[in-house]
Amino acid sequence: xxxxxxxxxxxxxxxxxxxxxxxxxxxxxxxxxxxxxxxxxxxxxxxxxxxxxxxxxxxxxxxxxxxxxxxxxxxxxxxxxxxxxxxxxxxxxxxxxxxxxxxxxxxxxxx
Amino acid sequence: xxxxxxxxxxxxxxxxxxxxxxxxxxxxxxxxxxxxxxxxxxxxxxxxxxxxxxxxxxxxxxxxxxxxxxxxxxxxxxxxxxxxxxxxxxxxxxxxxxxxxxxxxxxxxxxxxxx
Numbered sequence: 001x002x003x004x005x006x007x008x009x010x011x012x013x014x015x016x017x018x019x020x021x022x023x024x025x026x027x028x029x030x031x032x033x034x035x036x037x038x039x040x041x042x043x044x045x046x047x048x049x050x051x052x053x054x055x056x057x058x059x060x061x062x063x064x065x066x067x068x069x070x071x072x073x074x075x076x077x078x079x080x081x082x083x084x085x086x087x088x089x090x091x092x093x094x095x096x097x098x099x100x101x102x103x104x105x106x107x108x109x110x111x
Numbered sequence: 112x113x114x115x116x117x118x119x120x121x122x123x124x125x126x127x128x129x130x131x132x133x134x135x136x137x138x139x140x141x142x143x144x145x146x147x148x149x150x151x152x153x154x155x156x157x158x159x160x161x162x163x164x165x166x167x168x169x170x171x172x173x174x175x176x177x178x179x180x181x182x183x184x185x186x187x188x189x190x191x192x193x194x195x196x197x198x199x200x201x202x203x204x205x206x207x208x209x210x211x212x213x214x215x216x217x218x219x220x221x222x223x224x225x226x
Contacts, residue, residue, distance in 0.1 A: 034214060043204045043220040044155070088155070090215070097143050097208060099215060103154040 002027045004091050006102035013109055019076040021105050023089030026070070032092040033065055033072045038104065039085045047074070047087075079109040114138055115207050117218035124195055125226055131191045132221045134205030140185035141207030145215065146178075149202045161188055195225045 003026040013019045021035075032051055036044035050056045050063040050072065062075040072091075076083055086104040114137040124130050134144060146158045159175075161167040161182035169175045179191040188207075192199055204220040 036217075041202075043202075043217040046214055046216065049214050098145075098157070098160055101155050101157075 002100045004100045004102040006105045009106040010108050015111050019079045021074040021087050024071045025091045029094050030091045031094045034090040035074045036088040037085045081109050084109050113216045115216050115218040121222040123224045129193045134188045136186045136207045143208050144188040145206045147204045197225045200225045
């Protein structure tokens, strides 16, 4: 059974700090990795996707993928209170159109 | 781009009635659509996956006769909750993608309250 693990948190960081969110997955053949943000009472919204080992940066967000160690992380620089949300990691295997979602990590950025 | 809409955004109905929720991809053709349910403070639960023109594939434990899914076109999928009961009250979210490696884009969700 394919599993995606995330620490449920909450992860609490002060405003302006770097928030680091981690995700591990069990399927070594996984090819596509996604980070979503979900505000309370809202649906998930895509932050970024990553497919290759290494770092991918988009504004204040950096996704890091290490397929050998089977983890993917999301760094949020200069965290803002508006970043407070649940962050979902999603992983898809090769040729699969059904992603497996983690349970999400709750992030709280306090002023 | 990649906008997915859902209608209605919320619905209140009496127990025993049926409720239809529409999910549309507005600016792309969605070969695959997904239906999720999320209870308060809980994670997303995949209910079913549908490909245009095919029968939906339901996840284990999801009653296909209760949750009817139709994906008649590349831009529209519907979920009908038949004979809804209070325990069906939840946040129903659809998402759409264009292929096996493509990103999933979520609709805004439909909040269902069954009295």
